[in-house]
Amino acid sequence: MVQTNVRRIIENSCDHHHLVTIHDMQVNDSVKLTVLDEKDVELSELPIAKEAWMGFIVEARIKTFLGVRGITKALGLNVETMSTRADLWPSGILATTKLDGQERLVVLDTVTPISENQTNWQVLIMVNKTGNLFLDLLSYIVFGWQGRANGFADKLLFDNMSADTGRAFIKCDQPVLKFRQFYQSWVNKAQSNK
Ligand SMILES: [Fe+2]
Numbered sequence: 001m002v003q004t005n006v007r008r009i010i011e012n013s014c015d016h017h018h019l020v021t022i023h024d025m026q027v028n029d030s031v032k033l034t035v036l037d038e039k040d041v042e043l044s045e046l047p048i049a050k051e052a053w054m055g056f057i058v059e060a061r062i063k064t065f066l067g068v069r070g071i072t073k074a075l076g077l078n079v080e081t082m083s084t085r086a087d088l089w090p091s092g093i094l095a096t097t098k099l100d101g102q103e104r105l106v107v108l109d110t111v112t113p114i115s116e117n118q119t120n121w122q123v124l125i126m127v128n129k130t131g132n133l134f135l136d137l138l139s140y141i142v143f144g145w146q147g148r149a150n151g152f153a154d155k156l157l158f159d160n161m162s163a164d165t166g167r168a169f170i171k172c173d174q175p176v177l178k179f180r181q182f183y184q185s186w187v188n189k190a191q192s193n194k
Helices: 006-014 069-074 133-160 171-192
Strands: 032-035 054-061 081-089 092-099 102-115 118-127
Touching: 006 081, 006 092, 006 102, 006 118, 006 133, 006 171, 032 171, 054 171, 102 133, 118 133
Parallel strands: none
Antiparallel strands: 032 054, 054 081, 081 092, 092 102, 102 118
């Protein structure tokens, strides 16, 4: 249970710089986010209607993947690059992460509103199998623990953030603003159908 609204939780994924400032991902340079154009991507495998879809890719050259360098090294993952393809709809995200070009992790986030400022946030973490049972077990523990730790860090902010925080924007807020526009278009559709 999170004390915020659906939009806040989903738009957080469009704030690529918070991976460094909140989740302790150490990078060699800056984190890059590219908003995808529906003309450039294949959506046929996703259960998302085209008009309810928004997508982006986050890329970075990293020193640590969300604060687990020592453990990822032990896993044989001396990772140098990460890229996450995110497919969003107004109340959910499917994020597929590649480390050094190899798909390792898929995270499904969905949010269910309960009341004005209360939501249920569900997170499902899927770890790609490597074919090595020991590595797979360790990966489940590491990525599972990491997912929980990152979720708690976000929840702490959501629970304490005032609903009208964030009135002035800078260039790197563009993806969040784009998501807000997209989200609002669905709020309008829902209201006009009442
Ligand atoms: Fe986060």
